[in-house]
Amino acid sequence: MQVQFQENDARVNISGEFTFTDHAAFRDVACRLFQAKGDTIVIDLSQLQFIDSAGLGMLLLARDEASKSTRKLVLSRPQGQVRRMFTVTKFDELFTIQA
Amino acid sequence: MSVVPGLQEHQAIRWDGVSEDTLAQSLVAPARACIEAGLQIDDGAGDANNGENRLSLTVSIQSIYRHAIARVFLLEIGHRLALGQELRDRIHTALHEVLLNAVMHGHVQLEPGIRDSLGGFEASHEAIKRQLASEKCAHKRVVIEAQWNAARLSIAVRDNGVGFDPNSSDAARHRGSGRGLLILDAFCDSVTYRNNGTVVILGFEL
Numbered sequence: 109m110q111v112q113f114q115e116n117d118a119r120v121n122i123s124g125e126f127t128f129t130d131h132a133a134f135r136d137v138a139c140r141l142f143q144a145k146g147d148t149i150v151i152d153l154s155q156l157q158f159i160d161s162a163g164l165g166m167l168l169l170a171r172d173e174a175s176k177s178t179r180k181l182v183l184s185r186p187q188g189q190v191r192r193m194f195t196v197t198k199f200d201e202l203f204t205i206q207a
Numbered sequence: 208m209s210v211v212p213g214l215q216e217h218q219a220i221r222w223d224g225v226s227e228d229t230l231a232q233s234l235v236a237p238a239r240a241c242i243e244a245g246l247q248i249d250d251g252a253g254d255a256n257n258g259e260n261r262l263s264l265t266v267s268i269q270s271i272y273r274h275a276i277a278r279v280f281l282l283e284i285g286h287r288l289a290l291g292q293e294l295r296d297r298i299h300t301a302l303h304e305v306l307l308n309a310v311m312h313g314h315v316q317l318e319p320g321i322r323d324s325l326g327g328f329e330a331s332h333e334a335i336k337r338q339l340a341s342e343k344c345a346h347k348r349v350v351i352e353a354q355w356n357a358a359r360l361s362i363a364v365r366d367n368g369v370g371f372d373p374n375s376s377d378a379a380r381h382r383g384s385g386r387g388l389l390i391l392d393a394f395c396d397s398v399t400y401r402n403n404g405t406v407v408i409l410g411f412e413l
Contacts, residue, residue, distance in 0.1 A: 125275075127303070127307075128307055128311075128332075129272075129332075131331075131332055132332075158296075158299065158300075160300070160303055160304060160307060161304055161307070161386045161387045161390055162307065164386060165386075188292075188296060189296040189299070189300060192296065192300075192394075193300070193390065196389065196390060196393040196394070197386050197389065197390070
């Protein structure tokens with residue numbers, strides 16, 4: 109998994125694959141996002157090629173932790189396999205997803 | 208890589224377990240069976256009497272945790288069989304989830320709820336690494352067997368773990384936390400469980 113932060117750390121682009129082995133990297137991403145100012149933080153998934161069930165679980169945990177600080181976590185532009193995973197697991201009912 | 212003694216060269220190849228690159232090299236045709244170094248030959252490995260197209264891979268659960276086994280295995284299947292991108296994504300996803308499940312639920316035991324926080328995720332991986340390095344897991348392995356014809360691809364995944372019942376309340380809990388079973392049902396054209404869940408057969412229409 110590769111990451112690139114933008115907009116004073118309120119937005120992060122995640123590319124490559126997001127799987128169960130990326131737990132440490134994602135924890136660092138989440139920590140940095142939660143320190144950003146503003147009510148909304150965005151994870152841009154347009155360059156993410158693959159996600160597994162562990163990655164889905166980590167996104168849900170990040171959402172829960174964001175809400176503790178009254179922030180809203182938005183998932184942006186999922187593509188291909190990632191979008192299909194979101195559809196199957198009804199992530200559109202659990203997150204705000206930007207097309 | 209090396210040829211398994213006693214078998215024809217095209218029947219079984221040893222993978223050194225070092226990297227995904229050496230695994231990819233070991234799987235190249237005309238190999239029909241590949242076995243990680245240090246593991247015993249599985250029954251039926253290199254069976255030359257079965258004329259159906261097939262490819263099998265026997266790996267340790269440690270390697271499943273360390274390497275992208277599903278991606279490399281599918282890459283070789285894709286060299287032997289025409290697969291569109293959508294079907295590749297479905298096969299990759301399903302096979303990856305079965306292998307992940309074999310490690311997380313078939314061979315290691317985690318404290319309930321340990322993965323209920325991002326910090327807990329990291330702690331769970333430390334626990335997984337310790338268990339995988341233990342003597343208990345020294346001989347644990349998974350066998351992936353792909354067979355195909357013009358109409359259908361079947362991938363059977365067998366492991367010598369504790370197994371599980373996909374219809375049990377435990378499985379429902381897994382479904383809630385990992386969503387793996389839900390994903391298998393959605394991404395495969397068929398999913399069959401046998402031998403107390405130690406064998407999972409994924410079916411795909413071509």
